[in-house]
Amino acid sequence: AQTVxxxxxxxxxxxxxxxxxxxxxxxxxxxxxxxxYKQPPSRQMILVIRQEAYKQQxxxxxxxxxxxxxxxxxxxxxxxxxxxxxxxxxxxxYRVSEKLVFGKGTKLTVNP
Amino acid sequence: GAGxxxxxRYKVAKRGQDVALRCDPISGHVSxxxxxxxxxxxxxxxxxxxxxxxxxxxxxxxxxxxAERPEGSVSTLKIQRTQQEDSAVYLCASGVLGEGSNxxxxxxxxxxxxxx
Numbered sequence: 001a002q003t004v005x006x007x008x009x010x011x012x013x014x015x016x017x018x019x020x021x022x023x024x025x026x027x028x029x030x031x032x033x034x035x036x037y038k039q040p041p042s043r044q045m046i047l048v049i050r051q052e053a054y055k056q057q058x059x060x061x062x063x064x065x066x067x068x069x070x071x072x073x074x075x076x077x078x079x080x081x082x083x084x085x086x087x088x089x090x091x092x093x094y095r096v097s098e099k100l101v102f103g104k105g106t107k108l109t110v111n112p
Numbered sequence: 113g114a115g116x117x118x119x120x121r122y123k124v125a126k127r128g129q130d131v132a133l134r135c136d137p138i139s140g141h142v143s144x145x146x147x148x149x150x151x152x153x154x155x156x157x158x159x160x161x162x163x164x165x166x167x168x169x170x171x172x173x174x175x176x177x178x179a180e181r182p183e184g185s186v187s188t189l190k191i192q193r194t195q196q197e198d199s200a201v202y203l204c205a206s207g208v209l210g211e212g213s214n215x216x217x218x219x220x221x222x223x224x225x226x227x228x
Contacts, residue, residue, distance in 0.1 A: 004154075035216060043201060045155070045219035060187060091199060093155050098207075099168065102154030 002027050002096050006103035013082045014111050021077045021106045023092030029053075033095040035074045038106070040088040042066075048090070051075065065070070082110050113160045114138060116220035118204050124226045125194050133223045137206030145217060146179055151181050154182040159201075161187060162209065191225075199227045 002024045002095045013019035018055045025034070038049040051059045051068050058066050063083075079086055093100040118136070119137040123132050137144050142163055147155035148171075158170040162186035176194075181187040191198055201224050205217035 024151070027220045031133060037219075043203075043224075045203065047218075048215045050216060056144070093154075097158040098160055098162075099171075100147075100155070100205075101157070104152075104154050 002029075002094055002101050004092055004094050004101050004103035006090075006106050006108060007018070008094055008106045009034070009104070010107045012109040012111060013079070015084060016081055018078060018080045018084055019108065020078075021090050021092075023075045023077070023103060024025070025073050025075065025092070025094045025101075027073070027094065027096070034066075035093045035095065035100070036066070036075075036077045036081070037091045037102075038086075038088045039091060045091070049077065079108075084112060085109050086110050116204055116206050116218055118202075118220035118223050120223060121221065122226075126228050127194060127196060128196055130192045131194055131225065133191075133202050133204075133225070134190070135187045135188070135204030135220060136143045137185065137204070137208075138218055140208075141206035141218070142184075143207040143217070144181055145205040146187070146189050146209075147203040147205065148173075149203055149222070151200070154212050155203050158189070165208070166199065166218040173194065194225075196227050199225055 032053045033052045035046045049061045061078045089105045092103045126206040146158040159176040160168040161181040176192045178190045201222040203222045205219045207217040
């Protein structure tokens with residue numbers, strides 16, 4: 001069974017600093033997709049960044065980047081220059097067939 | 113708006129009542145998903161439609177849960193004889209077709225269901 005593990009239930013960061021959220025997953029597939037979603041209190045899941053497993057280059061989206069290590073089955077999210085609006089729950093997700101398998105999430109607090 | 117729309121936003125029901133949750137996906141999106149998110153947890157897959165066909169319902173927790181998408185657009189998740197453990201946020205997502213695609217699923221704001 002595919003599983004996604006986020007080992008940090010909560011993280012905090014000072015505004016303008018950098019934070020890294022960790023994620024590991026378990027799969028026997030060789031080709032798959034990984035995503036990070038952000039969920040603010042409004043509940044809507046918002047896509048932050050995605051990574052195709054066949055691509056060796058780490059994905060980046062503005063202040064967000066990933067460190068994808070396929071052999072280690074690790075997919076961490078780095079947020080640079082943290083902003084107050086980044087405070088939310090962050091979920092790592094693995095795509096198997098069509099459905100997403102989510103981790104339990106990391107609550108990120110940004111301190112002014 | 114062009115996003116996924118879910119209604120109602122909040123639903124309170126007494127144990128034993130039936131409830132129906134609605135999802136209106138993004139226009140043109142072929143795939144539609146339902147997820148259940150318990151308090152403090154990540155979303156868990158319930159069921160998946162491609163157009164009107166329900167291709168995967170492996171995540172439905174019991175036969176009290178039923179989903180349909182009769183015309184390949186709007187979907188309804190029905191829960192019969194609700195129980196307290198059904199209390200959760202129910203998220204709907206839609207996406208373009210494509211197994212093997214990296215296209216993301218787009219989520220609605222969810223329906224928070226509370227069973228008293």
